Amino acid sequence: KNGIVRPKGYTVSFHANSSVEKFHFGQSHPMKPWRLTLTKQLVMAYGMHTAMDLYLTRAATREEMAEFHTEDYLDFLKRVTPNNMLLEPRLAQYNIGDDCPIFDGLYDYASLYTGASLDAARKLCNEQSQVAINWSGGLHHAKKTEASGFCYTNDIVLAILQLLRYHPRVLYIDIDVHHGDGVEQAFWSTDRVMTLSFHKYDKDNFFPGTGPLSSTGPENPLNPGAHHALNVPLHDGIEDEDYVWLFKQIVEPCVGAYQPSVIVLQCGADSLGCDRLGCFNLNIRAHGRCVDFVKRLNLPILVFGGGGYTPRNVARLWAYETSICIGCSEQLDEKLPAHTPALAHFAPDNTLFPPLSEHGRFENKNSRQYLWSLVEGIHKQLAYLES
Ligand code: VJV
Ligand code: CA
Ligand code: ZN
Secondary structure (H helix, E strand, C coil): CCCCCCCCCCCCCEEECHHHCCCCCCCCCCCCCCCHHHHHHHHHHHCCHHCCCCCCCCCCHHHHHHCCHHHHHHHHHCCCCCCCCCCCCCCCCCCCCCCCCCCHHHHHHHHHHHHHHHHHHHHHHHHCCEEEEECCCCCCCCCCCCCCCCCCCHHHHHHHHHHCCCCCCCCEECCCCCCCCCHHHHCCCCEEEEEHHHHHHCCCCCCCCCCCCCCCCCCCCCCCCCCEEEEEEEEECCCCHHHHHHHHHHHHHHHHHHHCCEEEECHHHECCCCCCCCCCCCCCCHHHHHHHHHHHCCCEEEEECCCCCCHHHHHHHHHHHHHHHCCHHHHHCEECCCCCCCCCCCCHEECCCCCCCCCCCCCCCCCCHHHHHHHHHHHHHHHHHCC
């Protein structure tokens, strides 16, 4: 029926539960779980579902989530509802507010996206999959005892904890426009996880305000985590060529120096141009080239979503990145399949690769000299690992 073939001995698995798509953060909140419906429709319209193992995932159990989160916080998530929240004395303590509102089914939402990430991690551990994808996961800001930046439970931390049962070293790479602070913090004191985040950094004016180049792990060199947190702070408007160049210049030596046995890649789509919250000028192909570069390292990969606030472009990106994981991206027609259910969302051009940098909302404030200084800074950190 379609021309997509599965290479032997190489399995891509897709982990999802469509129930997550129906939750609402509230009117005009930028986080829209229905972007996942749009994503899956494109994946299926291109016929990619036949080239992957599809898993309908269950919700994470409370015990599974308690591997990272406190019982107090999980109790709170479980009991709080829009109707009883005003009686709740600890909303501020758990960082509930405009970014992280209480909405109907909040606990189910969090346990569903987390369950899909844990399922994906398990399939990598038992080698039933080489690339395991959960587009509903990647919620990198959640902390042990509090919500943050649209994230309630940290599915990435929980998935990495699973991987650590079988894998000696995990490299975490985060290309969401925001700093992956929750993951960095969780593994700050260990050398078994190296965290690497590319993000817009402006301490006072861009969320979460952490992740300068100088933030590389515990100051005490005797702490095993020293030099195992890496940050690539960027300014507004970075463009395709520069970003992909920087990504390769940094990821390649990280892999060489750290020798991870598995990679976790957070593919936040808010680093694209024209994102409602982002401030970079990346096109879909360039973002995809980063995923392709990681795939070609031939290590098992856990692939997660994350941010992404212009739903039509989130769907385009993650469908394209699904094809990169499968290895069939060359075979995709730029023109979206005519039978795509929500085709109207992609009008008028109906293409997979609309120009996202041309309207130049953001002037590129990243000089070549600045980018070189970042590469140098990272290489300096990596030199500590060799000794
Ligand atoms: O910048 C912030 C924090 C404030 C306080 C809360 N107000 C609402 C916004 C400013 C300082 N928060 C960021 C959080 C970004 C989270 C990104 C998550 C991810 O992509 O990294 C991973 C999934 C922020 N930026 C924009 C907004 N919040 C925002 C929140 C809204 C909103 C518009 C913008 C919440 C509700 C509504 N509109 C109706
Ligand atoms: Ca990031
Ligand atoms: Zn983000």
